[in-house]
Amino acid sequence: MDESLNNQNNQQEPMPASEVEPAAPKLSLWQQLVKVFSDPVNFFNHLRSNPTWLFPFLLIVLMSIVFTAATKDQMLEYRKQLILDSDKMTEEMKDMALEQLENMTPTAYYIQSVVGSVIGSAIVFAIAAGLFLLTGNFFLGGKATFKQMFALYVWGNIVSLVEMPVKMILILQKNSAEVYTSLALLMDPQQSDTVLFKLLNAVDIFTIWKIILWSIGFGIIYRFSAKKSYLTVISLYVIYVLISVGLGRLFV
Structure with a gap:
C-alpha cells in the first residue's frame, strides 16, 4: 500500500523548473514595436501567446496614407503611363481610362487610395495568413491558429514603416514612381515589362527583411527548426512570385 502511494506521488511530481518552458514576458505595444526590429526572437515568443495585430495594421495603414x-502626382503619372503602354487595351479603352484619371478630384483620389489600402491590405494579409496556416498545419503537421498566422504576417509587414519612407524620398527626388530597392537596379528601367526584370525586382531588400521576420516567427509559433521555417517561407514566396509574374504576362 505504502509503495503504491509512493509511486503515485512520484508520478504527480511537477517537472523540474529547468524543463518547464518559461512564459514569454509581457510587452507593451511600443515595446513590441521596438522588439520586432531589435529582438525578433523575443518578440515572436511573446506573439505566440499574445497574437495581436490591430496596432501594427493601423500603423501600416497610416504610413500608406502619408505615402x-x-x-500623388508621381503615382498618377505612373498609372497613365501603364495605360498608354498596355497592349491589352484598345485605344478606346485607353482613352476612357485616361479620361477617368484626368477627371478624378484629389478628394476622390485620396478616398480611393485609403479605402483601397485598408481593404486591399486586409484581404492580402488574410489570404497570406491562410496560406501560412494551411502549410504549417496541414502539410507540415504543426499546430497554430489563424489569429497567430494573421498577427505574424501583419507584424512581418511592419518593415513597411521603413520601406515606404525610403521609397517616398526616392520617388520625390527622382520625380518618378519607378524607383527600385531590388536587383532590378542591375537592369535598364526600360526593360521593366520583361520577365527577368520582374524576377529580379522580387529580390528586394525590404522583402528579404520581411521574409526573415516571417521565417523567425513561423518557426517560433510552430516550434519548427530555423531551416524548416526559412525553407517554407521562402518556398511560398517563390511560388507567389512565379504566379504573379505569370499572371502579369497574361493580363498586363
Missing part, C-alpha cells in the same frame, strides 16, 4: 498623399 499616398506625398506621391
